[in-house]
Amino acid sequence: MTQTKIPVDLILESLAQDAEKAQKRATKASDVLLGELHSDLATTPYEVVYQEDRIKLKHYFRSETADKLKTPLLTVYALINRETMLDLQPGRSVVQNFLNDGIDLYMIDWGYPTRKDSMLTIDDHVNGYMNNVVDFIREKHGIPKINLMGICMGGSFSVMYSALHPEKIKNLVTTVTPSSFDNDKGLLHIWMKDLDVDKMIRAFGNIPGDLMNLGFLLLNPARLMIDKYVGFMENIDNKDFVENFIRMERWIFDSPDVPGETFRQFVEDCYKKNLLIQNKMYLGNKRVDLKNLTMPLLNFYGKFDHLVPPEACEQLTKAVGSKDVEDVCLETGHIGIYVSSKYQREFAPKIAKWLKARDEEDVPQVKARDEQKPKLPAARGRKQAAAGSPKTKAARSATRTAKPKSPAPAKGKSALMQKIAEAI
Amino acid sequence: MTEEKSENTQPPSSFAPWLKLTGEFWNNFPALQAFSASENSEQKNDAASFLAAWTKFASGFWNNDWIKNMSGNSENATPDNADQNKNTANNRFLEQWQASLNFMKSFSKALSEPESANATIKSLSTLPDVVLKMLKSGCEAGIQVQQQLIEKAAKIGKTTEAYNFENLDQEVFKAFSDIYEKELSQYLHIPQVGLTRFYQERIADLMDKHNVLETTLAEFLSILYLPMEKANKVTQEKLERMAEQGTLPKESKENYSLWVKVLEGHYMTLFKSRDYTDALHNTLSRLEDFVMAKNETMRDFLQFFPVPTNKEMDDLYKEFHLLKRRVKELEKKLNIPMNKV
Numbered sequence: 001m002t003q004t005k006i007p008v009d010l011i012l013e014s015l016a017q018d019a020e021k022a023q024k025r026a027t028k029a030s031d032v033l034l035g036e037l038h039s040d041l042a043t044t045p046y047e048v049v050y051q052e053d054r055i056k057l058k059h060y061f062r063s064e065t066a067d068k069l070k071t072p073l074l075t076v077y078a079l080i081n082r083e084t085m086l087d088l089q090p091g092r093s094v095v096q097n098f099l100n101d102g103i104d105l106y107m108i109d110w111g112y113p114t115r116k117d118s119m120l121t122i123d124d125h126v127n128g129y130m131n132n133v134v135d136f137i138r139e140k141h142g143i144p145k146i147n148l149m150g151i152c153m154g155g156s157f158s159v160m161y162s163a164l165h166p167e168k169i170k171n172l173v174t175t176v177t178p179s180s181f182d183n184d185k186g187l188l189h190i191w192m193k194d195l196d197v198d199k200m201i202r203a204f205g206n207i208p209g210d211l212m213n214l215g216f217l218l219l220n221p222a223r224l225m226i227d228k229y230v231g232f233m234e235n236i237d238n239k240d241f242v243e244n245f246i247r248m249e250r251w252i253f254d255s256p257d258v259p260g261e262t263f264r265q266f267v268e269d270c271y272k273k274n275l276l277i278q279n280k281m282y283l284g285n286k287r288v289d290l291k292n293l294t295m296p297l298l299n300f301y302g303k304f305d306h307l308v309p310p311e312a313c314e315q316l317t318k319a320v321g322s323k324d325v326e327d328v329c330l331e332t333g334h335i336g337i338y339v340s341s342k343y344q345r346e347f348a349p350k351i352a353k354w355l356k357a358r359d360e361e362d363v364p365q366v367k368a369r370d371e372q373k374p375k376l377p378a379a380r381g382r383k384q385a386a387a388g389s390p391k392t393k394a395a396r397s398a399t400r401t402a403k404p405k406s407p408a409p410a411k412g413k414s415a416l417m418q419k420i421a422e423a424i
Numbered sequence: 425m426t427e428e429k430s431e432n433t434q435p436p437s438s439f440a441p442w443l444k445l446t447g448e449f450w451n452n453f454p455a456l457q458a459f460s461a462s463e464n465s466e467q468k469n470d471a472a473s474f475l476a477a478w479t480k481f482a483s484g485f486w487n488n489d490w491i492k493n494m495s496g497n498s499e500n501a502t503p504d505n506a507d508q509n510k511n512t513a514n515n516r517f518l519e520q521w522q523a524s525l526n527f528m529k530s531f532s533k534a535l536s537e538p539e540s541a542n543a544t545i546k547s548l549s550t551l552p553d554v555v556l557k558m559l560k561s562g563c564e565a566g567i568q569v570q571q572q573l574i575e576k577a578a579k580i581g582k583t584t585e586a587y588n589f590e591n592l593d594q595e596v597f598k599a600f601s602d603i604y605e606k607e608l609s610q611y612l613h614i615p616q617v618g619l620t621r622f623y624q625e626r627i628a629d630l631m632d633k634h635n636v637l638e639t640t641l642a643e644f645l646s647i648l649y650l651p652m653e654k655a656n657k658v659t660q661e662k663l664e665r666m667a668e669q670g671t672l673p674k675e676s677k678e679n680y681s682l683w684v685k686v687l688e689g690h691y692m693t694l695f696k697s698r699d700y701t702d703a704l705h706n707t708l709s710r711l712e713d714f715v716m717a718k719n720e721t722m723r724d725f726l727q728f729f730p731v732p733t734n735k736e737m738d739d740l741y742k743e744f745h746l747l748k749r750r751v752k753e754l755e756k757k758l759n760i761p762m763n764k765v
Contacts, residue, residue, distance in 0.1 A: 010674045018623070018676060115734070116741040129751070187695050194705055196712075203712035203719075205738070219695070222688035230680070 016404035028237035037239070039246040042084040044095045044105075050136045054111035055129050057136065060095060066102035069352070069359050071147050071170050072137055073098070076130065078153035079258050080212060083107055085153075085251050085338055089244065093347050094338050100417040101352030106137055108154075110256065118205045118260040121342055123283040125262060128162050134161070134168050145170035147355055152176050152308060152334070153266070156276065159316065160283060163292040171358050172293065175300040176334055178308045179290075179316040182274040187219050192271035201260040209255030219306060249340070277319055293320035299327045299352050300347070305334040326354070480536060507565045534576075567601055597643035604639060626720050633717040644707040647700060651690035658681045 010220040050057035062068065077083035086107070087095040098105050108130070113120070120128075126306025137146050148169050150158025184190055200207065217224050236242040275281035283286040297320055301313035310329060328350065330337055337343050374424045534540055549605050612632040616624040659682055666672045673679050723733045732740075 010439065011672075014674050015676060115737065116744065118738070119745045124749075184696075190696065190705060191701060194701065196709060199709065199712050204713040205734075218648075220688065222651075222684055222691050224453055226687070227684050230684075417547070 001111040025234075025237045027217040030324055032237055032239050032242055035239070037243050037246065039243050039250060041089070041247055041251055042087040042095075043090065044087050044093060044099070049106075049140070052129060054113060054117065055133075056109040056111065057133050058107045058109055060099055060105040060107070062099040062102060062104055066100055067356070068102040069104060069147075069355055071143065071145070071355070071359055072104040072106055072141060072151055072354065074134065074137060075105065075148045075159050076148065076154035077108065078151055079110055079113075079125075079262065080153060080209075080255065082251065082254050082256065083109055083151075084254070085335065088251065088339050089169075089247055092244075092339060092341060092344060096345065097348030098352065101349060101356075103181055103355065104378045106133075108133060112256040113259045114257075115205050118201075120259040121261045121283075122157070122160070122265045126157050126283055127164065127286075130157060130161050131165065134165070138168065144168070147171045147173070148350070149173035149175065150177055151338075152178070153263070156266075156270065159276070159290070159293065160281070160288050162295065163288045164283065164286055166292045166294055169295050171296045171298070171355055173354070174313075174316065175337060175347075176302055176305055176313065177299070177316065178270070178312040180274065180312055181271045181317070182277075183309065183311040184310045186306055188307055189271065189309075189312065191215075192267055195267060195271075197264050197267045199313075201264055205262070206257035206260050207263045209257050212258070213253060213255050216307070226294065260330045277315055279319075290316075290319045290413060292322040296320050296324035296354075296358050297326070298351065299325065300337060301327070301329055302333050302337055303329050303331045303419060304336075305332075307334040324358075336396050346353055425535050470493060568603060571599075597639065597646065600635075601639050601643075605636060609635070626717070630714075630717040630721045633710070633714040635713040640707050640710040644703050647694070647703050651687055651694050655683060655687035655690050658686050662686070 044060060046058040046060045048056045049059045075083070075086065077086070087093045090096070095105065095107070133149070134146060134148075138144065145168055148158050148162060148171070150156070152175075155174040156179065158172060159174060159177065159179060162172050181189060181192075204211070231377045232242075232245050235245075269281050273280075276288060277289065277290070279287065279289045297311060297317060299317050301308065301310050303310060314327055314329075317327050323354070329344055332340055332343055337347055609632055612628040613630075616622075616628070659679075662682065663672065663679070673682070719734060721734060726733045
């Protein structure tokens with residue numbers, strides 16, 4: 001007797017088991033959904049120390065026990081979505097990891113632009129708000145330079161800022177930052193090429209966050225509009241999973257509008273003309289010359305990032321004037337770098353270690369504003385960083401593209417969250 | 425009292441000539457019947473005689489004493505309604521009626537002249553042509569859509585090529601768009617006249633842009649559905665092969681995973697195709713057209729209320745923005761402290 005090719009009995013048995021599981025899951029799910037759910041984002045305490053128009057500067061309270069870095073770090077997020085992604089939940093927070101590693105952390109909250117902000121250009125954001133914030137931190141700590149870290153579009157802003165004000169930036173960290181836009185790897189790069197941005201701004205004023213979110217969902221509808229929710233239904237009886245999932249949903253769809261003129265310049269100068277990497281971009285009347293980036297540069301990007309593909313990120317280190325540069329390519333997507341538990345153990349500690357190695361003190365040039373909490377210790381003179389900055393070409397090439405070892409893939413619900421993070 | 429009531433219910437004596445006229449008209453009724461079925465010149469002559477009878481009737485009707493009495497013509501007033509006529513002599517309504525009556529009289533007279541009658545006959549004979557042309561235009565549009573649907577139906581069952589989205593079959597939507605643009609849209613672009621012409625034009629424009637958006641959106645959604653269609657077919661083919669090899673997954677989850685992976689691949693291929701990019705930009709452009717038209721119309725409505733329009737606010741914001749920039753520059757020059765909270 002030959003074996004059947006279609007094991008109908010086994011398939012039916014599996015279906016029956018699935019139905020039974022679904023019934024049990026539905027019963028438990030009602031308890032989970034009707035019960036108390038903790039889905040708050042950005043719960044790490046902070047104080048707002050500076051405010052200008054819609055923007056706020058958050059200052060976090062770092063761990064007292066940690067080995068403290070002397071130079072504060074300013075984090076600049078993109079104008080798309082919100083910086084709360086860096087503090088998604090306890091135990092999955094880049095902010096907390098930074099604080100635990102002794103980083104004195106500041107973060108710009110760009111707020112929610114309204115119609116009155118539609119005329120704000122990149123120049124207003126970079127040479128206006130960012131410059132004021134940097135000056136504020138420098139003045140508060142009485143130091144000439146601070147560390148700067150940019151994320152995505154915020155990374156591009158940070159690159160522009162550092163090129164225009166290199167005297168104020170000590171170390172630059174760019175993460176998933178597009179700097180070279182002339183490629184056909186990322187869908188955004190393809191779609192933006194023929195976008196009639198003038199007409200879009202005439203119609204909308206500011207570019208609606210919801211419209212952009214729809215665009216991002218359409219980048220991978222199979223995963224982001226179907227598979228993600230199938231995964232949710234499969235784990236709907238798991239309280240932790242549901243809380244994490246809802247946090248992520250809250251973050252994804254919390255999308256401020258992008259000021260029209262900023263969007264116009266970003267699309268025209270960057271996506272269409274690719275001016276930034278060619279040193280031809282102008283902010284105000286000043287040319288952004290990447291050769292002015294002489295400070296140490298650490299450049300992170302995701303191998304499977306379909307929003308900002310590696311091709312858009314990896315050219316930066318070759319274009320800058322600095323000899324102390326390092327590319328780090330992580331095997332994840334655009335958001336996975338920050339929210340996946342797998343890279344939580346690598347990303348922030350790597351930055352903290354890199355900054356510590358370059359945390360030499362600068363001679364104070366301005367008097368500390370905050371007399372009660374002087375951040376500047378007594379001058380100990382310049383000293384070389386523990387891990388010396390590679391200056392030679394050979395040393396430079398040795399530091400390029402350091403790929404950290406990946407731990408074993410997460411399983412179960414973590415694996416699903418990992419998949420979601422990578423799909424974004 | 426009873427006598428008075430019975431007198432009032434009697435038809436006025438002036439009805440007699442009107443009834444006579446009506447009788448004459450209906451005596452010519454066969455001519456009307458002949459005209460409706462007219463195919464040759466003989467019957468056309470019948471039509472002419474019908475028209476002559478009708479114009480005679482109309483002329484007589486408007487010159488009828490009863491009609492004149494109704495208008496309060498004192499010349500022909502009977503003693504019964506003389507007082508009433510006096511009271512209403514200056515009634516504006518009756519004056520209007522008199523003016524209308526005079527117009528109808530002169531119009532009937534002009535129409536009863538042989539030249540006018542010939543012209544009317546001629547226009548009546550062209551009427552079927554006009555109706556035919558209108559019907560033809562509508563039918564052609566319908567046939568065009570039907571033809572596209574038949575062509576689409578003929579393609580059902582043809583093998584789909586996996587991971588290929590070149591030359592998308594969107595002819596049905598193109599046909600709908602063509603029909604809308606050629607046959608319907610033009611009515612919304614008829615130049616408006618008068619005081620409210622700009623408002624009417626903007627409302628018509630909004631309707632037009634809305635219709636175009638709907639059509640474009642339908643086309644775009646149909647393109648988005650294509651990967652589903654292809655993924656289903658490819659998955660089925662894969663499962664078929666697996667069944668033949670005896671490696672069919674026992675868990676439904678495995679089937680789903682296979683399908684979603686195929687679907688993802690198809691979407692990625694579609695999104696990189698030129699057709700999709702064009703459709704995306706086209707949809708976005710139509711959406712922007714609609715939003716702009718909506719904003720224009722909303723501005724018209726908002727003008728009736730004591731609230732500023734978006735345009736007014738934008739102008740204000742621009743001034744405000746430039747002023748703020750200048751103030752900030754001045755603050756820096758004067759070393760005014762920053763906004764510490």
